[in-house]
Structures are given as C-alpha cells and as structure tokens.
Amino acid sequence: MPLLKVHKLTKSFGGLTAVLNVSMELKQGELVGLIGPNGAGKTTVFNLLTGVYVPTSGSIILNKAGAEQELQGLKPHRICKAGVARTFQNIRLFKDLTVFDNVRIAMHKNVRYGLLSSFLHLPSYHREEKRISEATMELLRIFKLDGKKDEYAKNLPYGEQRHLEIARALATNPSLLLLDEPAAGMNPAETAQLTELIKWIREKFNLTILLIEHDMSLVMKICERIYVLDYGILIAEGTPDEIRSNKRVIEAYLGEDVGDA
Numbered sequence: 001m002p003l004l005k006v007h008k009l010t011k012s013f014g015g016l017t018a019v020l021n022v023s024m025e026l027k028q029g030e031l032v033g034l035i036g037p038n039g040a041g042k043t044t045v046f047n048l049l050t051g052v053y054v055p056t057s058g059s060i061i062l063n064k065a066g067a068e069q070e071l072q073g074l075k076p077h078r079i080c081k082a083g084v085a086r087t088f089q090n091i092r093l094f095k096d097l098t099v100f101d102n103v104r105i106a107m108h109k110n111v112r113y114g115l116l117s118s119f120l121h122l123p124s125y126h127r128e129e130k131r132i133s134e135a136t137m138e139l140l141r142i143f144k145l146d147g148k149k150d151e152y153a154k155n156l157p158y159g160e161q162r163h164l165e166i167a168r169a170l171a172t173n174p175s176l177l178l179l180d181e182p183a184a185g186m187n188p189a190e191t192a193q194l195t196e197l198i199k200w201i202r203e204k205f206n207l208t209i210l211l212i213e214h215d216m217s218l219v220m221k222i223c224e225r226i227y228v229l230d231y232g233i234l235i236a237e238g239t240p241d242e243i244r245s246n247k248r249v250i251e252a253y254l255g256e257d258v259g260d261a
C-alpha cells in the first residue's frame with residue numbers, strides 16, 4: 001500500500017484550472033521530484049496536499065501504519081497532525097522569534113500533557129517541556145544551528161534560514177515531507193550540501209519526500225522518480241533517465257541539454 005495516494009486531483013480558481021486530474025502515488029521511503037515550468041501548478045499541488053486549498057474534486061489518501069486517512073478537505077493543522085509537513089518557496093519562518101523557539105513551537109504539535117497540567121504546572125508538564133527542549137536542541141545540532149539558538153530567525157543568513165525551515169518541518173514528526181524549491185537562492189556549494197542533507201534526513205527520519213525544484217542537478221541526483229506537470233496536467237512520470245530523454249518533457253520544460261547529474 002503506498003504512503004500517499006492522490007487520485008484525480010483538480011483545483012480551479014474561477015475560470016482557471018490550475019491542476020487537472022492529477023494522480024500520483026508515493027511509496028514509503030521514496031524521494032520523488034515534482035517538476036515543470038513556472039505556473040504549471042506545482043505549488044498548487046502542495047497547497048492541496050497540505051489543506052491550504054480545498055480540492056475542487058479528487059482525493060488524497062495517506063496511509064499510516066496500515067490505516068488510511070482521507071486528507072482532502074481537512075484543515076492544515078489536522079493534515080500536519082496526520083503526518084504531512086512542508087517548507088515554502090518563500091521562506092516563512094517566525095522571523096521575530098529565536099531559532100530555538102521556531103523549532104520548539106513546532107514540537108508542541110506532539111505534546112503529551114493536557115491543558116490542566118500546563119495551567120497548574122504539574123510534574124508531567126515540566127517533564128514534557130524538558131523533553132521538548134532536548135529534542136529541539138538535538139534537531140538544531142543536526143542542522144548545525146545549535147550555536148545560533150538564541151538568534152532571531154530573521155538575522156540568519158539565507159541558507160541557514162532554509163535549513164531552519166526544514167528543521168521546523170521535521171519537528172512536527174512527519175511521515176511525508178514536502179519541500180518547495182529547497183535550493184532556491186542557493187549557490188552551487190550550498191546546493192550540493194543541501195542535496196546530501198536531504199538524502200541523509202530521509203534515512204535518519206524514515207521519511208518519504210516529495211520535492212519541487214527547478215535545479216535539475218539536485219533533482220536528477222537524488223530523486224528516484226519524477227512527475228512532470230505542464231499547464232496543470234501530468235505529462236510524464238519516470239526515473240531521472242526516462243524523464244531526461246522524454247520528448248514531451250524536453251519540449252515543455254527541460255530543453256535539449258539539461259539534467260546531467
């Protein structure tokens with residue numbers, strides 16, 4: 001049973017159909033790319049998967065430990081709780097909070113104390129807060145941000161803000177991670193480093209990853225499969241080699257000489 005099953009997903013905005021009958025499946029542990037020209041509908045697919053938009057039609061089914069859950073129509077926080085986390089094309093951190101608090105707040109999705117014990121500051125509250133602080137620091141160490149835990153997010157260099165956004169997404173303990181253009185704005189050295197990091201976190205956190213990316217060196221290097229969108233329609237699906245040599249994809253998006261990894 002796939003981890004995620006998307007069936008005939010459609011989203012129209014008035015007269016414009018941004019996504020039409022998109023079906024895709026992600027197996028547990030896969031690292032899959034979603035590519036296509038500007039305006040093809042990639043971010044709209046992410047917004048549908050995370051509850052920012054309600055689909056016009058179609059279904060999104062997440063399978064967790066053998067139980068299927070329909071996600072379409074759920075609010076973003078319910079979808080996050082179900083195990084889907086994301087980053088954004090334009091970084092959306094809590095810019096006026098510290099690096100530590102950005103991650104700590106995301107961890108609170110999984111708190112194990114009730115409102116009453118928090119109000120009364122019972123031992124269970126203190127135990128849980130300690131656990132959250134330790135787990136937050138552990139994540140910051142992984143992303144080499146522990147030395148900057150007290151800095152405001154807005155003061156981090158761009159590349160580190162992108163890392164912090166991924167750390168914050170992981171703090172919600174997802175089974176599916178959606179990365180929207182994680183390499184945008186990065187130089188080649190930063191992109192190479194990010195490529196390794198994405199591979200590594202997949203193993204470490206037992207994740208399934210779907211990523212949107214225009215940097216074909218990254219996509220072709222780490223994705224096992226790739227879906228290609230054009231004008232809201234899936235025009236191809238396959239391995240990096242199949243996509244590289246797909247005539248329709250070359251015409252719509254890649255051009256003749258792209259994609260050597």
Ligand SMILES: Nc1ncnc2c1ncn2[C@@H]1O[C@H](COP(=O)(O)OP(=O)(O)OP(=O)(O)O)[C@@H](O)[C@H]1O
Nearest residue numbers: 013016018036037038039040041042043044045089
């Ligand atoms: N909220 C909205 N209201 C109206 N139209 C929208 C909305 N969101 C997206 N669109 C339209 O849907 C289409 C797909 O946009 P989308 O942002 O999903 O493309 P994309 O593939 O992510 O592009 P890019 O690579 O440039 O980020 C575009 O024509 C866009 O203008």
